[in-house]
Amino acid sequence: MGSVVESTNKEVNGSVAVKNPTVVFVLGGPGSGKGTQCTNIVQHFGYTHLSAGDLLRAEIKSGSENGTMIQNMIKEGKIVPSEVTIKLLQRAMLESGNDKFLIDGFPRNEENRAAFEEVTKIEPAFVLFFDCPEEEMERRLLSRNQGREDDNIETIRKRFKVFLESSLPVIEHYTAREKVRKIDAGRPVEEVFESVKAVFTPKDEKAD
Numbered sequence: 001m002g003s004v005v006e007s008t009n010k011e012v013n014g015s016v017a018v019k020n021p022t023v024v025f026v027l028g029g030p031g032s033g034k035g036t037q038c039t040n041i042v043q044h045f046g047y048t049h050l051s052a053g054d055l056l057r058a059e060i061k062s063g064s065e066n067g068t069m070i071q072n073m074i075k076e077g078k079i080v081p082s083e084v085t086i087k088l089l090q091r092a093m094l095e096s097g098n099d100k101f102l103i104d105g106f107p108r109n110e111e112n113r114a115a116f117e118e119v120t121k122i123e124p125a126f127v128l129f130f131d132c133p134e135e136e137m138e139r140r141l142l143s144r145n146q147g148r149e150d151d152n153i154e155t156i157r158k159r160f161k162v163f164l165e166s167s168l169p170v171i172e173h174y175t176a177r178e179k180v181r182k183i184d185a186g187r188p189v190e191e192v193f194e195s196v197k198a199v200f201t202p203k204d205e206k207a208d
């Protein structure tokens with residue numbers, strides 16, 4: 001007999017995948033607070049948090065054959081080819097045993113978005129967009145102190161450029177489909193989370 005996880009999985013494009021997952025894409029500029037707010041959402045709403053950036057950094061550490069390529073791209077603030085990132089996301093979704101996911105920092109460009117749709121056939125429930133002024137994001141990144149190789153001013157500027165040129169069009173794509181829930185992320189963490197909670201709380205559970 002298969003495990004619970006196996007019995008709730010299905011085959012998509014020749015691979016095993018989670019059956020009918022709920023996926024929320026969490027987008028916003030570098031340092032807008034995606035990871036911070038995802039931690040809060042996990043605690044309150046039972047989602048599994050998958051950060052594409054964290055998965056790519058773990059892949060570098062694991063010594064995989066793609067490690068050097070990923071490391072060079074992250075240093076340059078560039079977006080890693082979708083094929084690599086989607087495989088990491090699919091594996092993490094299966095390993096989680098959950099069926100509700102916050103996918104943080106993905107899709108980062110049109111190639112990410114189209115490839116994920118084609119490969120997984122998953123349509124996000126909605127897109128949480130943390131909208132934050134660039135000067136505030138820069139301040140946060142320069143004082144993050146987590147030893148990230150890309151938290152230096154040269155790479156930060158490149159990441160901002162990629163966000164404006166490649167990631168904003170993805171947000172516009174989902175805005176046109178009425179999928180975007182925009183949050184003012186320039187406020188203190190607790191205030192931002194109040195707005196986030198309102199998005200995740202079903203309408204009939206909200207106080208009048």
Ligand SMILES: Nc1ncnc2c1ncn2[C@@H]1O[C@H](COP(=O)(O)OP(=O)(O)OP(=O)(O)O)[C@@H](O)[C@H]1O
Nearest residue numbers: 029030031032033034035036140144187188189192
């Ligand atoms: N609302 C906030 N006010 C002040 N500081 C914040 C806020 N949210 C997050 N931070 C801090 O800013 C830094 C960046 O936050 P976080 O790592 O959550 O951003 P991110 O959007 O995931 O960034 P990246 O895209 O680079 O991974 C962290 O040091 C975090 O503690």
Ligand SMILES: Nc1ccn([C@H]2C[C@H](O)[C@@H](COP(=O)(O)O)O2)c(=O)n1
Nearest residue numbers: 052053054077078079080105106108
């Ligand atoms: N879909 C993605 C997400 C991230 N990356 C790379 C490039 C980013 O600058 C870096 C860090 O991501 P973050 O932790 O800031 O979300 O990881 C990518 O190539 N593709």
Ligand SMILES: [Mg+2]
Nearest residue numbers: 034035051053
């Ligand atoms: Mg992050």
